[in-house]
Amino acid sequence: MLKASEVGNTLSKAEFRAVVPQLRVDLVNAQYDLRAADFGVLLFVAGDDRIAGNAVVNRINEWMDARFIRTHVLGPLTAEESMRPRYWRLWRDMPAKGRIALMAGGILRLLHENLTGDLPDHEYDRAIEHLETLQEALVADGMLIIKIFLHTPTKVQRKRMRKAASDDEGWRIDQRDWAMLELLEDGEAKLEKLLRRTSVAGAPWVVVEATDARHRDVAVARTILNAITARLAGKPPLGPAVSDELFSPGDRQATVLDAVDLTRTTDRATYAKDLNRLQRELHGLARQARDRGLSSVLAFEGWDAAGKGGAIRRITQALEAGDYRVISTAAPTEEERKYHYLWRFWRDLPPAGRFVIYDRTWYGRVLVERIEGFAEPAEWQRAYDEINDFEDQLVERGFYVAKFWLHISAEEQLARFQARENTPEKAHKITEEDYRNREKWGDYVEAIDQMVVRTSSSEAPWHVVGANDKLTARLEVLEHVTKGLRRALRRLP
């Protein structure tokens, strides 16, 4: 979720100057229209970057009409607050219909208290559960909840803070910033899980890359603007099926696919050598996994003709025949359609010590089913949470889980289609439909980006693999699998 959002978005000074004036006008207008609306806006701003958090809160107050937005910093509980249940202050400071309340920092506090031992696991879990119920109740009641999480890699923050300490900006940095950084370096997996668990339907966390301040401010402002204007325009949705699309930061510049290097190549000799080394290694690890009962679930997705089959074969070549199954997922059969879409994937989960490799997966719900309209918006929007919960159950049961998106350029795909058509034994693999799908390339890019950001975690990561060069891609997949398996084996009790 966090790592996956690090795609290197930036905005130049010139671009920033070009978009900001209109953005500010639009924001204030939206605020004005909101005053007569029958819903309030609860805006959470949190982040692993304390400095960015402060800057963004100031920015929002600068760009919007500060008279009609109340800012509340969710710091340590005051004496007054600590006499009541934890969320009393949220209720106290709740926006009325037509108003905006900006709540800064709350979710990090929960994590902080847990990591420092002030909030035992059981109470932490209950606090998360209450927060889910609270949000569901508010969303059902018509509240618009916008949740922005500002993410800057700790490495970048560390460097920036060291630099700042020695220049004019040094006064902005204090001990709390360093303490927070250290805490998060250990707690990132837990933070991601917290964000997943508190992303209820209709109120997901939107992760905004905060490395570049100009991009950050514009992305935050657009997220807020889009959410409010879309909601003002549409009918207030009944129940929790608020559109996630309300929350996309608009004309986002970079996606998770942009961060992929498609130029890498591998020569045949290196490939042969590395393939042998990696397959030998995988063979040994798979043996340990079988002996120690570690189950593995590998999920493969990718553009048509990206080479999923070839990559999967390079894995299975290293495994014993009885130790794995490859599940090719096609459109559901008539029988399968009688069940929830996750049912067939649950059915095929591996027993102890075995591999199941899914060639296309449950992610079809938020890819092809979303784009082709086979699933209603409410259906694919709630699927992110359902999928995260599914994979959490695998991880908690001790499974090794990894997900691969094999990425090729549109040009490379076209070249492969044409090559296939000219290869008699492969010509049947190309149909009209494959060409039609290419027209939806842009829709898929958006869907892939949302999918990866919302469902990647350190425990069940997405690996977006550049596959313009098949040999490079196969080696990279094997490297991820061996590395992931080693880690999973180390974590076994």
Next chain:
Amino acid sequence: MLKASEVGNTLSKAEFRAVVPQLRVDLVNAQYDLRAADFGVLLFVAGDDRIAGNAVVNRINEWMDARFIRTHVLGPLTAEESMRPRYWRLWRDMPAKGRIALMAGGILRLLHENLTGDLPDHEYDRAIEHLETLQEALVADGMLIIKIFLHTPTKVQRKRMRKAASDDEGWRIDQRDWAMLELLEDGEAKLEKLLRRTSVAGAPWVVVEATDARHRDVAVARTILNAITARLAGKPPLGPAVSDELFSPGDRQATVLDAVDLTRTTDRATYAKDLNRLQRELHGLARQARDRGLSSVLAFEGWDAAGKGGAIRRITQALEAGDYRVISTAAPTEEERKYHYLWRFWRDLPPAGRFVIYDRTWYGRVLVERIEGFAEPAEWQRAYDEINDFEDQLVERGFYVAKFWLHISAEEQLARFQARENTPEKAHKITEEDYRNREKWGDYVEAIDQMVVRTSSSEAPWHVVGANDKLTARLEVLEHVTKGLRRALRRLP
């Protein structure tokens, strides 16, 4: 939830024989119609009465067409099952559209594992969270989930098992039954919380009194029949707003109000003596509560003219002026209507060591707002969970929480209305509306019964107090408060 459902329902042999034949025909017909429907039925039968559980599962299979219902007993995980996440077997045995799957006993197993230490708190919490997500996903996907919990007081079970051990039925009882009983005697509060936490919107637990076997079987069969036929008749609801009414066991004989003794009276002399003793006691306890920071929330509901005000005054007479507030809840103001209905009640929560006494409460949502149509069915139906979560937060923060329903007979109410009209200083308290409300007595009885059963717990109990005699009612309220406060003080760390 459990204790509250003990209202003494029974069915005579003659009544049983009169209703069962038609019930069986209806059940089989419903099953037949279901086969062509676009939803499956997931039927959970669990209970604190193991013997009743077995009997009911057999009964369902006897009365329905066993060819189209698959029964799965959720016993200890098999070797095959324990290799996968906990809910794998639920997915495996999921009913397809048009089918019924009966799952017996699962929820008790979760509690059992936790109470015996096999499932640590953190994993127990996660298991509950996954179960909520699972149900929400299935409900959203169209599944009809019916959850029946069979409750027999442990005292009754103990007696029955001792008796059975010495007669022909002895072979039915084994060590597991005794072990379960002992476990539950310690774990009842936890069991109730588990039932509340797993009662998601659209899939609440229906508690069926299992003390009388004939009533039990008929109530279970009617619950199933009503749920399936209502769902077959109506449009499948979009989202989680499935009607709770689907799950009411039909022409239920007794309600929580029937269990109240309205004949008790207290003479003036006894009243004066007991009142003095109880108020002195309350005064001392309130002082301790203030010194030790124990906050109290007392919620009063009741029929018009039942004497709420008088009962509240007998409490406040014993408190120091600065230690309490009485909040009279009227229809929400224009300002209050701009917020979630719980907002104003959160706002008024007491600080540490103080009392807040609500004269009418958040339960208006499931009483007057339900009956007058001020809240949509989906709104008041999800309110049970929202209210339970609200009160759980108070209890977890260490508050003493108690709820009172002052019950009078319809005749007594009429007499009081007339007496008020003849008393100049009280005549303004009676309006046309009060008389109109009397016409809805039956609707209120149903709403009160559902409210008490779904929101009463050992930690935040409902006390249904017979108030035909005001003096008796006031003493009883004071007794509950002093007893509850003493208990809450003992539990303070």
